[in-house]
Amino acid sequence: MQLIDLNTAAARLLSAGAVRILAHNHPDGDTLGSAYALAHALYALGKDVRVQCEDPSPAMFSYMPRGLAETERGDALIVAVDVADESLLGDRFAEIYGGRVALNIDHHRSNTLYAAENLIDAEASACAEVAGDLIGAMGLELTAHMAACIYAGISTDTGCFRYANTTARSHRWAAHCMDLGVATEPLDRAFFETDTKTYLTLERMAFDGLRYYCGGRLALLAVTQAMFRQSGSNDEEYIKLVARTRQIEGVLVGVAIREKPDGSFKLSLRSHAPVDASAIAARMGGGGHPRAAGAASNMPLEETIATIVGYVEEALEGTC
Amino acid sequence: MQLIDLNTAAARLLSAGAVRILAHNHPDGDTLGSAYALAHALYALGKDVRVQCEDPSPAMFSYMPRGLAETERGDALIVAVDVADESLLGDRFAEIYGGRVALNIDHHRSNTLYAAENLIDAEASACAEVAGDLIGAMGLELTAHMAACIYAGISTDTGCFRYANTTARSHRWAAHCMDLGVATEPLDRAFFETDTKTYLTLERMAFDGLRYYCGGRLALLAVTQAMFRQSGSNDEEYIKLVARTRQIEGVLVGVAIREKPDGSFKLSLRSHAPVDASAIAARMGGGGHPRAAGAASNMPLEETIATIVGYVEEALEGTC
Numbered sequence: 176m177q178l179i180d181l182n183t184a185a186a187r188l189l190s191a192g193a194v195r196i197l198a199h200n201h202p203d204g205d206t207l208g209s210a211y212a213l214a215h216a217l218y219a220l221g222k223d224v225r226v227q228c229e230d231p232s233p234a235m236f237s238y239m240p241r242g243l244a245e246t247e248r249g250d251a252l253i254v255a256v257d258v259a260d261e262s263l264l265g266d267r268f269a270e271i272y273g274g275r276v277a278l279n280i281d282h283h284r285s286n287t288l289y290a291a292e293n294l295i296d297a298e299a300s301a302c303a304e305v306a307g308d309l310i311g312a313m314g315l316e317l318t319a320h321m322a323a324c325i326y327a328g329i330s331t332d333t334g335c336f337r338y339a340n341t342t343a344r345s346h347r348w349a350a351h352c353m354d355l356g357v358a359t360e361p362l363d364r365a366f367f368e369t370d371t372k373t374y375l376t377l378e379r380m381a382f383d384g385l386r387y388y389c390g391g392r393l394a395l396l397a398v399t400q401a402m403f404r405q406s407g408s409n410d411e412e413y414i415k416l417v418a419r420t421r422q423i424e425g426v427l428v429g430v431a432i433r434e435k436p437d438g439s440f441k442l443s444l445r446s447h448a449p450v451d452a453s454a455i456a457a458r459m460g461g462g463g464h465p466r467a468a469g470a471a472s473n474m475p476l477e478e479t480i481a482t483i484v485g486y487v488e489e490a491l492e493g494t495c
Numbered sequence: 496m497q498l499i500d501l502n503t504a505a506a507r508l509l510s511a512g513a514v515r516i517l518a519h520n521h522p523d524g525d526t527l528g529s530a531y532a533l534a535h536a537l538y539a540l541g542k543d544v545r546v547q548c549e550d551p552s553p554a555m556f557s558y559m560p561r562g563l564a565e566t567e568r569g570d571a572l573i574v575a576v577d578v579a580d581e582s583l584l585g586d587r588f589a590e591i592y593g594g595r596v597a598l599n600i601d602h603h604r605s606n607t608l609y610a611a612e613n614l615i616d617a618e619a620s621a622c623a624e625v626a627g628d629l630i631g632a633m634g635l636e637l638t639a640h641m642a643a644c645i646y647a648g649i650s651t652d653t654g655c656f657r658y659a660n661t662t663a664r665s666h667r668w669a670a671h672c673m674d675l676g677v678a679t680e681p682l683d684r685a686f687f688e689t690d691t692k693t694y695l696t697l698e699r700m701a702f703d704g705l706r707y708y709c710g711g712r713l714a715l716l717a718v719t720q721a722m723f724r725q726s727g728s729n730d731e732e733y734i735k736l737v738a739r740t741r742q743i744e745g746v747l748v749g750v751a752i753r754e755k756p757d758g759s760f761k762l763s764l765r766s767h768a769p770v771d772a773s774a775i776a777a778r779m780g781g782g783g784h785p786r787a788a789g790a791a792s793n794m795p796l797e798e799t800i801a802t803i804v805g806y807v808e809e810a811l812e813g814t815c
Binding site: 370371 | 657659661664666667671674679680684690702705707711743745
């Protein structure tokens with residue numbers, strides 16, 4: 176439960192003979208980029224190292240383990256990266272590693288400090304910035320390959336420098352990675368600019384039914400199980416559709432509704448300031464953040480739509 | 496026709512009493528950001544200054560002139576920014592200003608050096624980087640507002656740091672702008688993450704007819720005049736559709752076909768390496784760059800499609 180600083184964390188890693196690095200489940204560019212940047216650094220220092228995750232890595236991050244001979248002998252120091260809470264290791268891994276993480280390296284302000292020692296830098300846009308600082312604190316120069324892992328973490332966690340968590344430090348890290356030889360364009364193309372054919376089919380079906388309410392300030396779409404089946408798409412791809420509802424000109428609230436396999440519905444709300452999406456979601460028994468919230472509904476689809484439209488209308492009263 | 500360096504250009508601007516800054520036609524974030532950053536700097540130095548452009552500015556850049564009282568007395572020094580050739584001033588402006596530009600500030604390697612003095616920095620990802628350097632060379636500190644103009648130029652010209660022209664210097668400029676207080680997230684949201692309702696309607700119509708050929712390596716869509724009329728969309732919005740054809744997973748060539756008001760067709764080709772889009776376009780009498788090319792067709796739509804599909808099939812033979 177102890178908070179430690181960068182140099183203490185570096186000393187712990189330097190004194191370990193073997194390190195097992197845990198990424199969170201449904202791994203993204205930041206947990207994997209942080210894990211592999213550190214793994215390559217520790218491997219360069221002659222240590223046994225292994226990266227583990229409950230779920231497989233998306234193909235776009237498959238370059239990261241390149242050149243890393245993962246081995247494990249003796250008692251490894253258990254390190255978690257970008258894992259805000261042990262439960263995010265996944266059910267199976269949380270059971271194995273619960274209470275056993277020695278060093279917790281993260282940037283989430285909400286981190287539950289579940290490890291024996293915890294290095295938390297909530298000013299970092301991505302955990303990969305912390306991993307990069309830590310490699311420096313261990314006295315190592317970053318290689319181009321480590322930099323390519325770190326860049327992936329920063330770029331994906333900031334939505335390629337578009338999200339509000341982007342800082343001057345994020346850009347300085349990106350510049351440093353480019354100085355070290357990282358070709359960012361092919362990476363970002365893989366991270367951001369590829370649509371699957373199944374997603375495009377689902378998007379077309381969903382947009383065919385896109386409806387506007389409240390004078391165009393509310394955009395709403397719904398995806399049924401039949402649409403998932405016909406398109407071959409899935410929940411993970413559907414997330415992109417949710418984001419697009421709020422990107423429409425003049426829209427203050429975007430609502431995406433997804434039919435679950437049991438026939439009930441999950442609502443995802445996105446808003447622009449000053450509309451509080453979590454307050455709207457709360458009226459349907461849900462919750463979340465001011466700009467992104469969710470709720471569930473057991474009503475039929477049209478009744479679900481009428482209900483949420485009514486709540487959004489009330490929330491929009493008084494906004495211009 | 497003379498090439499000059501940064502300090503010489505700064506001296507020219509410092510010695511002018513009045514400066515007229517010309518942006519290129521169909522103005523984008525870089526020409527406007529460069530123009531207004533310089534205009535604010537010159538205005539702060541007590542000079543008469545005016546920014547001019549043949550076409551109106553898109554609404555997302557309307558913050559740029561804020562606080563600038565544009566005046567014009569006496570003989571102004573005519574300066575062009577981000578204008579690779581005089582013809583890009585637009586027909587009317589090219590007639591007025593042809594042969595009269597005193598100082599040409601740009602980053603295009605293809606710049607035709609049409610002015611009396613030309614400051615060209617082809618290493619800059621955006622002309623706004625050159626404008627920022629020039630403000631420094633005039634001995635001025637950037638204000639937050641000048642930085643917001645410069646950031647717009649860099650962010651839009653690099654596709655928010657995604658395009659291959661992005662450099663470490665682009666990121667260092669972005670970091671510097673953020674240090675000066677630029678809130679980049681609302682700017683980038685306006686630049687990149689807003690879809691108009693008319694665009695979404697056109698996209699839905701076009702995707703309804705999206706076809707794949709060559710085992711999914713060619714994606715093709717067509718937009719008719721009827722679709723433009725029904726959606727209320729336009730050529731400018733259509734450009735986004737062209738880009739999306741190449742972003743589909745597994746697609747090596749994206750083709751978008753647009754019906755012109757006279758009933759003929761314009762083809763836009765986008766490719767991934769190693770496919771040479773310009774070579775394919777050349778077979779239909781068109782041309783362009785390896786990754787982006789175009790051609791015209793007077794054949795009916797289905798014949799146009801059959802022809803381009805045939806050429807793409809031949810080009811893809813031998814690629815995996």
